[in-house]
Amino acid sequence: MGQAKIDTLYSSEQIQARIKELAAEISKDYQGMEKPVVIGVMKGAIVFLADLIRHIKTPEPLQIEFVRLSSYGAATESSGNVQTPYLELPNISHRHILVVEDIVDSGRTAKFFLEYLQGQFAPKSLRLAAFLDKPSRRVVPVDVDYVGFSIEDLFVVGYGLDYAENYRELPFLGVMKNGVAE
Helix, strand or coil, X not given: CCCCCEEEEECHHHHHHHHHHHHHHHHHHCCCCCCCEEEEEECCCXXXXXXXXXXXXXXXXXXXXXXXXXXXXXXXXXXXXXEEEECCCCCCCCCEEEEEEEEECCCHHHHHHHXXXXXXXXXXXXXXXXXXXXXXXXXXXXXXXXXXXXXXXCCXXXXXXXXXXXXXXXXXXXXXXXXXXX
């Protein structure tokens, strides 16, 4: 495959500073809420979720859950079909739910999942946190309550985001040159 050319878009330091700001905002919003549930959308959100929850301070402990959803597969562009390889959740009915995504692009996956949670669990509140938002790529309307960074239509990797399951481990967010490995 060779090594791809990856240019830094946001450094590890910039990312960590932004996460602390987001966590402070979330902590403030969730102060009076009992038994909050945080649902991480795997695999991309794992790094963001781990860093974010370590900085969220709420009176009650956070319940952490995971699902696996995708509209990408191994492609660089959303297929338009949401796949749900792992959508098993405990009974979290009438709870305050925060969904944590790596990126909201077309909006299809986020919209699908938010509607699923609404229908399945009738949450007291339902909010969405995304490490990245790409509003220019939106196909369906989705409101992101907490946005790490809003970016142009770039193909990015690192900090949990991948290209064909590679580069998730990078501590920074990088732009992949031409969207392919060179």
